[in-house]
Amino acid sequence: KAGVTQTPRYLIKTRGQQVTLSCSPISGHRSVSWYQQTPGQGLQFLFEYFSETQRNKGNFPGRFSGRQFSNSRSEMNVSTLELGDSALYLCASSLGTSTEAFFGQGTRLTVV
């Protein structure tokens, strides 16, 4: 059974650009969550999608957005990139509300 797949694994972008990250959840999983991981702030929750609807949102500016498709795949977008957006972005999927969350390997975003 394939795990959570995140693409691309690495990205280098310039300040002011925008970026789209992709997450393919484990087959059958309907919940997809996104987290930002940095050395200073640790793991912070960005948002959660369930059946194409955003169910929860963390305390991030509106430059961070996401969506989920009918096949449960999810994308997150960051517009007007800032140096501080450099981080490991992790996606996690689960079957539903109260089931174990499985993480992907993440996308390492570097903003220069």
Add this chain to the structure above:
Amino acid sequence: QQQVKQSPQSLIVQKGGISIINCAYENTAFDYFPWYQQFPGKGPALLIAIRPDVSEKKEGRFTISFNKSAKQFSLHIMDSQPGDSATYFCAASKGGNTGKLIFGQGTTLQVKP
């Protein structure tokens, strides 16, 4: 506001010893407490999780102890091995929603041979 506080930040243990990592939470609505293990270059992987209806849960060498009145929970790694060297994160969520986890700051564990 840091809702889940984790300590220590780093830990060095001899092979065969017991590693203990502690977490404290503030929100009494939290009702799901997992521990994740992360190796460099990898995403976090669930080790063990507990809900507040039990005070202890054991899976192999890993044990969670939970103290609801003190709003604290801890991870004990028995017979620590060099392969356990990793970063450990505690987390919490409310309403049983595993899709929105609030993480502690992490503990880097080094197990010396």
